[in-house]
Amino acid sequence: MTDCTGLERRYRRLLASYPRAFRREHQDEMLAVLLTGARDGQRRPGVADVANLVRSGLGMRLRPGAPRSVVTVFAAVRVMYLGAAVELGTIITVFASLDSLRAAIAERTPGYTSAQWHAELLNRMVPLVIAAAIACGVWLWMAWANGRGHRWGRVTFAAFFGLTTISLLSGLAEGAATYAPADLIAGVVLWVLALAAVVLIFNRRSGGYYRQAPTER
Amino acid sequence: MAKRSMQEATFLILTALASGSQHGYGIISDVSEISAGRVRLRAGTLYTALDRLRAEALIQVDREEVVDNRLRRYYRLTAAGEDLLATEAERLRTHAQVALMRLGPAQRVMT
Secondary structure, three states, X not given: OOOOHHHHHHXXXXXXXXXXXXXXXXXXXXXXXXXXXXXXXXXXXOHHHHHXXXXXXXXXXXXXXXXXXXXXXXXXXXXXXXXHHHHHHHHHHHHHHHHHHHHHHHHHOOOOOHHHHHHHHHHHHXXXXXXXXXXXXXXHHHHHHHHOOOHHHHHHHHHHHHHHHHHHHHHHHOOOOOOOHHHHHHHHHHHXXXXXXXXXXXXXXXXXXXXXXXXXO | XXXXXOOHHHHHHHHHHOOOOEEHHXXXXXXXXXXXXXXXXXXHHHHHHHHHHHHOOXXXXXXXXXXXXXXXXXXXXXXXXXXXXXHHHHHXXXXXXXXXXXXXXXXXXXX
């Protein structure tokens, strides 16, 4: 019999990508399967196994807490992940377009100084990025809470939807001059996603799932 | 809403359990045999599927053994799992029959 300790330790480390409850249930038998499948004298997990374990472990962490059979809540959680992805996309877009933005402003404004650019960054861009990062966190938090069937998750998300609506309306009221087209599109997309999620979690078919205490599942 | 067809890995796992209970590694070997070596399940994929199938009450734990200090958990189909597999197998057979019939005798010989 081969000495599996090194290999076993490495497999254990990879299994850490799975949620704790899953590990408690399946870690031992998974280790047995992985070690049985190992070649004689194998010291390190193969690349394909590493990729497979990490991918399914992370996939399991992101999997909506709601079972597929509760179609509305399952879909709502997916929509919330999409919302988080759009916020992340906004942040990446801001970072990626900083240089071209600076060039565009400099072209319009003769004698544009770096001090002015820094002020622009500090007053407009930093708040935008921070707001998007916070919102991204809220989307993920809500996906988790609603996936688990927490009733406060539903209420909190409704409040978040209210804020999204106000922010979109106030942005529109300030006029198109301050609301750049790309920003407006992102705002509308996020609002539509939030609306869809609200409709789904307050759907009649979601009710039963929230009425059960999360600990019962 | 129409029910989605079953993924191939799920179908093969349920098929592996159709003739009796098996443990994880047994399922992997059996699936490889059933698919003539084409489908090689990896542990991550297998246990994600087993966890889901158990949550959907299509399979259940039959018994546990400890061999060489390692846990072996045997799974088996539930009645619901048997029904679902039978329905899916019937559906696949119908589709395959129509496909072969429309292709005509020449292609059928090739298979």
